[in-house]
Amino acid sequence: MKKLKNIIISFSVLFFLSFETAYSDNIKIGTEGAYPPWNAKDSAGNLIGFEIDLAKELCTIAKHECTIVEQDWDGMIPALVMRKFDIIMAGMSITEERLKAIDFSQGYADEVASFAVMKGSPLEGIQTPESLSLSKKSAKAKKTLKILSDAFDGKTVGVQTGTSFQNFLESGDAGNVKIKVYKTQDEVNLDLTSGRIDASLAAAVAHTDYAEKSKKPVLLVGPTLSGGIFGNGVGIGARKASNSEIGKRDAKILKDFNNAINTARQKGIISKLAIKHFGFDASM
Amino acid sequence: MDLELMLNSLPKLLFATLITLKLLASSLTAGLVLALVFSIMRISKNNFLFYFSYIFSNIFRGTPLLVQIFIIYYGFGQIEYLRSTIFWVIFKEPFGCAMFALSLNTAAYTSEILRSAFETVKVGYVEAGQSLGLSKKKIFYKIRLPLAIHQSLSAYGNEIILLMKGTALASTVTLMDITGVARNIISTSFKPIEVFIVAGSIYLCLTFLIQYLIKIAENKFKINV
């Protein structure tokens, strides 16, 4: 009986000791770690990528101590709201839908989306203009969308869950498409190469990075897509400000990082990192 | 508590319930047929058949269902040879892969249930059959098999419920069953708790339904022994 009581007590102590209360000045940054070249993991398990480097720079400028926390993409925003971390830097585009739930900093980098197919696919070589911006409903945009809908009619396209890419396909602008939703971009890539899906829709750089690293014949097709439902660039996600004491702390963090982005942009840090990871200057 | 969201997600989730039920029914049927085959192999005197079903049963009961589904969906998908055979028709679709994995999994557990039921059939009944001059085959089909089925009904009912819970794992390979649709709704509404309450309630109703059906079956098969 005494032994049992001891076990119960020690487990309760362990249980309560595992609580952490966070009021420190240590800023926690949430990232996915599975979306190269924005954020990824190397073979030793360390987080690497454009946003990891950028985060370190911004924290130095803003004079905050930062820790980077990993979080699965589909739980990213709930985890932020639950205070698991303070800001999100995970290739998250600033879209109207997300703005309903959280706040964003100014954009620090542009993200254009693109379809990708395997070499030899009937979708290769669709004739479209090079880029398409959905912010203006121009006649040219409508025509390009029509070309896309006709080409993708009845085809299966894979996307990562909770992305603006999924929203675009579900809006019907790409026509009658069968949408398959996956937890991570990795899984989309796997099914693209095994032929379960006809095409994949994601950030153009994500496709080119995968083609490069996996040596599989993955090609971009169609125009590069941006604007409108795809959002206005990638920014830092933060909780909505409120009047409580914690809310004020959140607002201050966002302000500090906005200023840091300005400074980093002026000093050319963002451009330099963008060229290093993307191969071109994707900074905003 | 966002009640509006809960009400809005209900029709989508109910529609997905059809897929869950379809997966459950097909895996259950295929699994049961396989289980009968495997349990007969298990009690046979042939060494090869015995060890084959023994190893099969232990592999599928000793590894998590999630690992099995991942190997069959993502692992098999990477095998180029498989993609050129006609089997690819099954393995291309997440439903096919999930059904394959679930059938094998439930077959392993069910064959164990049937095997232990076979082995605990009271010797007296078999001896009675022998004293009546029935052939070995007749004894098997008319005495041992029905008694074994009767004894395993309750444990099998449990297995059906476990299988139903296993179908939720098919959502990890893009199948839009109840859990898959629930996760989809959450990724746009960012309100996990409300959606999971609705999804959980649907599963609970299914559990009660299955338990009720098993009770009816048990009453029907009541042998006065």
Place this chain on the structure above:
Amino acid sequence: MEYLHFGSTGWGDELFFATLMTIAVSITAMVIGFLFALIFTPLKLSNFFFLRLLANSYTTFVRGIPELLIIYLFFFGGSASLMFVAKLFGYNGYIEINAFMTGAFAIGIISGAYSTEVLRGAIQSLDKGQFEACKALGLKKPIYFFKIILPQVLRLAIPNLNNIWQITLKDTSLISVTGLVEIMRQSYIAAGSTRDPLFFYSIAACLYLILTFLSLKFFNKIEKKYREGFKWI
């Protein structure tokens, strides 16, 4: 096979630590589950309707809903509900439970529901004479429950507890969604990084097989030890 080297180029060491993590979570979850069972089994057999209702709701809910949903609920709702409770006490700060305890607790609750049923079944199949002897000796309920009934119940329950241990061990593969690095998650990461899912998930399957096999041997030994002196069963 170079994938499995220990060191920074191979995944061998990561998988080794992941296996240790799986064992750690499983043991913690099993203990938590057993404690739950010790609480809820007497409730299930109690004379008060509400206590029985509480215990029955617990086992029905947890055994009727997929484990994946329960783990999601815990992961997303865990901190929220804890903070809600803390707010009632006036604490407005942020509480976070680390991933290990969240996962272990979630699986512990699931394991506990099954353990409760097993203990209940074992108690009810115990010889009624034991209970009558205790009452005749005038022993109080808590004393005789823990000193006389429970040890005998454990002997009857051990084969089923082995089943529950196997289920708990395999359920730990589901907490990969909380980010805890156990076998399934590590294989997932390795498969993604090397783009060789078949290899790594097969390795994961082997690791689990080894664990379940060793557990089976271990439980058989314990079962034999407990059976010493008993002729039947």
